[in-house]
Amino acid sequence: MIKDEATLNVMVDTISQFVKERLIPIEEQCSENDQIPHEIIDEMRELGLFGLSIPEEYDGLGLTLEEEINVVFELCQASPIFRSVIGTNVGIGALGIVIDGTPEQKKKYLPKLASGEIIGAFALTEPDAGSDAASLRTSALKDGDHYVLNGTKRFITNAPEASVFTVFARTDPSNKGASGVSAFLVDKGTAGLSLGKNEKKMGQWGGHVCDVIFEDCRVPADALIGLKEGVGFKTAMKVLDKSRTHISAVCVGAATRILDEALRYAMDRKQFNKPISDFQLIQAMLADSKAEIFAAKSMVLETARKYDLKKNISTESSCCKLFAAEMVNRVADRAVQILGGSGYIRDYAVERFYRDVRLFRLYEGTSQIQQLIIARNMVKDASRS
Amino acid sequence: MKILVCIKQVPDMESRFRPDAAGTWFVEADLAFRMNEYDEYAVEEAVRLKEKLGGAPELTALSIGPDRVLEPLKKALAMGCDRAVHVKDAEVQNKDPWQIASIIAAYAKDQGFDLIFTGMQSQDRGSAQVGGFTSELLGIPCVTTLVGFAYDNGTIIAKRELEGGARGVVKLKSPALVTCQLGLNTPRYPTLPNIMKAKKKEIVTLAVSDLLKAEHLTKTTSFHPPAKKGGGVILEGEVPDLVNQVLGILKERTAVLR
Amino acid sequence: MKTLLIGEYREGTLLDSTYELFGFADQLGADAALFLVGSDSRLPACNCPVYLADAVSCSEYAPDLHKALIVEVVAKEKPDYIVFQHSSYGWDLAPRVAAALKAAQISEVVAIQEEGVFEVCCCNGKMRRSVKSTTAQTVITLQTGAFPLRQSEGNPQVIEVVAGSPGTMEFVGYEPAEEKGVDLTKADVIVSAGRGIGKKDNVPVIAALAKALGGELGASRPVVDAEWVAHDHQVGTTGQTVAPKLYVACGISGAIQHLAGMKKSDFILAINKDKDAPIGEVADVLVVADVLQFVPAFTAALGK
Numbered sequence: 001m002i003k004d005e006a007t008l009n010v011m012v013d014t015i016s017q018f019v020k021e022r023l024i025p026i027e028e029q030c031s032e033n034d035q036i037p038h039e040i041i042d043e044m045r046e047l048g049l050f051g052l053s054i055p056e057e058y059d060g061l062g063l064t065l066e067e068e069i070n071v072v073f074e075l076c077q078a079s080p081i082f083r084s085v086i087g088t089n090v091g092i093g094a095l096g097i098v099i100d101g102t103p104e105q106k107k108k109y110l111p112k113l114a115s116g117e118i119i120g121a122f123a124l125t126e127p128d129a130g131s132d133a134a135s136l137r138t139s140a141l142k143d144g145d146h147y148v149l150n151g152t153k154r155f156i157t158n159a160p161e162a163s164v165f166t167v168f169a170r171t172d173p174s175n176k177g178a179s180g181v182s183a184f185l186v187d188k189g190t191a192g193l194s195l196g197k198n199e200k201k202m203g204q205w206g207g208h209v210c211d212v213i214f215e216d217c218r219v220p221a222d223a224l225i226g227l228k229e230g231v232g233f234k235t236a237m238k239v240l241d242k243s244r245t246h247i248s249a250v251c252v253g254a255a256t257r258i259l260d261e262a263l264r265y266a267m268d269r270k271q272f273n274k275p276i277s278d279f280q281l282i283q284a285m286l287a288d289s290k291a292e293i294f295a296a297k298s299m300v301l302e303t304a305r306k307y308d309l310k311k312n313i314s315t316e317s318s319c320c321k322l323f324a325a326e327m328v329n330r331v332a333d334r335a336v337q338i339l340g341g342s343g344y345i346r347d348y349a350v351e352r353f354y355r356d357v358r359l360f361r362l363y364e365g366t367s368q369i370q371q372l373i374i375a376r377n378m379v380k381d382a383s384r385s
Numbered sequence: 386m387k388i389l390v391c392i393k394q395v396p397d398m399e400s401r402f403r404p405d406a407a408g409t410w411f412v413e414a415d416l417a418f419r420m421n422e423y424d425e426y427a428v429e430e431a432v433r434l435k436e437k438l439g440g441a442p443e444l445t446a447l448s449i450g451p452d453r454v455l456e457p458l459k460k461a462l463a464m465g466c467d468r469a470v471h472v473k474d475a476e477v478q479n480k481d482p483w484q485i486a487s488i489i490a491a492y493a494k495d496q497g498f499d500l501i502f503t504g505m506q507s508q509d510r511g512s513a514q515v516g517g518f519t520s521e522l523l524g525i526p527c528v529t530t531l532v533g534f535a536y537d538n539g540t541i542i543a544k545r546e547l548e549g550g551a552r553g554v555v556k557l558k559s560p561a562l563v564t565c566q567l568g569l570n571t572p573r574y575p576t577l578p579n580i581m582k583a584k585k586k587e588i589v590t591l592a593v594s595d596l597l598k599a600e601h602l603t604k605t606t607s608f609h610p611p612a613k614k615g616g617g618v619i620l621e622g623e624v625p626d627l628v629n630q631v632l633g634i635l636k637e638r639t640a641v642l643r
Numbered sequence: 644m645k646t647l648l649i650g651e652y653r654e655g656t657l658l659d660s661t662y663e664l665f666g667f668a669d670q671l672g673a674d675a676a677l678f679l680v681g682s683d684s685r686l687p688a689c690n691c692p693v694y695l696a697d698a699v700s701c702s703e704y705a706p707d708l709h710k711a712l713i714v715e716v717v718a719k720e721k722p723d724y725i726v727f728q729h730s731s732y733g734w735d736l737a738p739r740v741a742a743a744l745k746a747a748q749i750s751e752v753v754a755i756q757e758e759g760v761f762e763v764c765c766c767n768g769k770m771r772r773s774v775k776s777t778t779a780q781t782v783i784t785l786q787t788g789a790f791p792l793r794q795s796e797g798n799p800q801v802i803e804v805v806a807g808s809p810g811t812m813e814f815v816g817y818e819p820a821e822e823k824g825v826d827l828t829k830a831d832v833i834v835s836a837g838r839g840i841g842k843k844d845n846v847p848v849i850a851a852l853a854k855a856l857g858g859e860l861g862a863s864r865p866v867v868d869a870e871w872v873a874h875d876h877q878v879g880t881t882g883q884t885v886a887p888k889l890y891v892a893c894g895i896s897g898a899i900q901h902l903a904g905m906k907k908s909d910f911i912l913a914i915n916k917d918k919d920a921p922i923g924e925v926a927d928v929l930v931v932a933d934v935l936q937f938v939p940a941f942t943a944a945l946g947k
Contacts, residue, residue, distance in 0.1 A: 396766075398769070402769065483748075486742075511764065512750040512751075513734045517738025517741075518741070518742050527706075529731075529734065529735040544818065546731065551818060552818040554817070555812050601777065602776065604776075605773065605775075608765075608770065610771065611770070617928065618928050619931060620930050621931045624936050627930050631928065631941060632944060634928055639910045641832055642945075
């Protein structure tokens with residue numbers, strides 16, 4: 001649902017200019033230095049990007065999902081690392097508080113997350129709990145008016161830059177399943193919280209990921225989101241529909257950029273006295289990518305609209321994530337092929353994007369997990385009738 | 386203090402322009418539109434002046450055209466203008482610069498603006514006439530091609546960009562109209578929160594028929610791409626002859642050796 | 644048909660572009676008279692009336708005053724066309740004159756088409772419009788370089804023009820251009836060095852041509868990688884993308900990475916020993932010659 005088309009167009013236009021003038025020119029430098037300059041992050045703050053999905057009453061922009069998706073399509077024309085900076089504040093890092101936080105928790109964190117004053121991180125994954133997230137082992141044992149956290153979280157995006165962590169820990173040791181897990185808001189600097197070394201990743205250099213280690217880390221009882229134990233995992237699941245749709249939009253934006261790079265190259269590059277865009281085998285690759293991007297974009301918009309109408313999109317959002325993540329990887333692969341030898345060379349954005357987009361099939365629920373969700377939902381829905 | 390900034394909406398200059406059925410302008414369907422780049426500098430300068438004066442001046446943005454011009458008007462509001470005036474005109478592309486200027490002058494004449502900012506030209510038509518015409522119609526002084534602007538209590542110090550990068554410095558008094566050159570400042574990105582806040586700012590709609598009394602003075606008879614460049618020329622021979630040939634070609638086909 | 648040409652004078656010099664105005668009048672087949680705020684020590688060579696106002700008393704920039712003087716001369720000469728250069732002086736002054744005369748203005752003319760129809764640029768120079776005036780008198784501004792420079796011998800018949808009231812603005816003076824770092828994207832002329840120049844010691848030869856043309860030095864990637872030129876001069880995929888009015892490629896073969904960075908230039912001149920070099924595909928003129936022989940000779944000829 002688009003509440004105000006002219007206003008949305010001004011927003012999208014602004015993001016588009018910002019991407020072209022500020023982000024794309026420094027992509028390569030950010031990748032080579034594994035660092036996004038502070039000035040750029042400050043500009044992203046000023047633009048209001050951190051508050052895309054936080055409600056207006058907490059100083060966010062309160063965009064509908066369809067409006068947010070349109071902004072994401074534009075923003076993700078630049079390297080995914082920039083979206084990654086705001087990703088946790090816009091998605092999983094803040095939404096848990098939005099959905100299940102107490103008024104005090106919302107007031108304490110949401111305005112600062114919306115302004116980007118603090119960056120949030122989402123600490124769910126562990127060395128032994130990836131797809132099987134519900135089996136996580138980090139424990140949170142009640143001790144007077146505190147909880148004591150012990151355990152290790154792995155591959156936590158933005159952990160090195162984060163000021164607040166949404167941590168999923170088991171409060172009920174006798175319950176090994178999802179309902180034994182609770183969610184906590186833990187501030188950086190809390191004694192007993194430490195960070196591991198930044199991981200050396202295949203791509204998305206400039207975005208940082210590391211372990212978050214809890215060793216007898218004491219957090220006050222009011223750090224429990226919603227002040228209710230055993231609800232945390234459900235909270236995380238509620239957020240996923242929206243965040244999967246969002247990540248699908250990221251994939252569509254990236255794919256659009258990658259195809260554009262490949263097309264320009266194909267029009268410039270001459271072999272056998274012709275631009276290679278004249279050759280049918282190249283045209284086939286361009287066309288396949290174009291059609292798939294269109295399909296993914298249409299799915300994402302349709303899903304977002306349905307969400308804004310308050311309908312259940314659990315299956316659709318998984319379909320989007322499954323399709324879009326796999327699609328952008330095929331688009332990247334074809335783009336490298338179109339560029340030929342140059343596609344293997346770091347000077348070309350296509351080479352970097354190829355490595356960057358591999359992650360989309362893996363995080364926020366692997367493609368295989370999406371398949372399981374979709375199939376199970378199909379059976380459940382069919383069994384009801 | 387009252388300030389007016391006049392903005393135009395133009396298509397993205399990266400677009401491919403195709404002549405319309407009448408052959409006198411481009412087809413608008415499928416074009417993406419944006420604020421004329423020169424006008425961004427004008428809005429930015431006007432907003433900076435307002436900020437420098439503690440927010441006191443009332444800053445109005447004006448644009449003429451169909452409903453799509455609400456977008457650059459909203460952008461101007463989000464950048465810091467207080468209110469906007471939309472002169473509604475579905476056929477704005479058929480008005481020549483004289484008519485456009487007379488519409489602006491008709492609106493501005495009783496409003497008591499101390500300063501009027503415009504871009505020095507539009508990226509699509511590029512006639513660089515509207516600013517000058519408007520100032521003459523209003524009987525106020527005008528300086529064009531600004532790359533520097535300072536205002537103090539009714540006195541303007543303007544720096545004009547001249548050929549070769551030199552500047553001409555001019556002093557004048559308000560009320561006045563200034564036209565802005567690229568590079569006058571760095572236009573801010575309207576922040577998303579400001580874009581949202583702009584929704585609450587007033588946009589007044591006026592009918593162009595209420596303001597336009599002038600006839601057009603020029604007529605466009607054709608809109609077309611330039612004649613195709615001939616294929617490349619290969620020159621061989623002795624160096625002195627080659628030098629003369631190249632000098633001749635450059636003089637004839639480029640403006641570089643003037 | 645009669646034209647009143649508005650000449651330009653700046654800091655003690657009559658600008659050469661004034662002669663393009665005569666070139667236009669010739670093409671139009673019209674008689675010309677000239678109006679100039681200048682100096683009797685710098686008169687144009689022409690056989691026509693020259694209405695001369697003194698630049699010292701009238702100021703080089705006083706558009707309301709200059710407009711008033713031009714309007715007086717127009718009343719006397721009754722020209723069909725009042726012609727300015729589309730320069731920082733001309734585009735500033737022309738609309739004021741047009742408004743005062745209630746005359747149509749046609750800006751940045753690149754060609755004369757049929758009777759009373761002029762071709763102008765639009766859409767950032769990508770397209771053209773044919774425009775016709777509907778008024779008896781018309782103000783025209785000419786795109787720089789679109790019309791030939793026409794000088795003729797002759798003695799101008801000088802008619803002195805004296806200002807009545809002073810202007811409402813004060814011209815404070817000129818400020819010189821700032822020294823800036825290299826920004827190839829803003830240069831009108833770029834002269835680039837490629838591997839064909841041979842060695843680092845030959846870079847000054849190319850730089851000298853850039854200077855003679857009033858442009859910037861560019862470079863292809865191999866030259867930058869070899870550290871003959873600094874990276875901020877690099878044109879191409881990993882350097883800057885440029886579209887100047889004139890691009891001169893010296894000893895550059897035209898690899899796709901370089902072409903991608905400069906093929907949108909308005910006019911491309913390439914100098915290369917190899918007639919079949921790929922740069923020839925985008926060049927308007929390919930000079931088949933040794934860069935180290937052609938470029939110095941060309942630079943010297945420019946100096947004359």
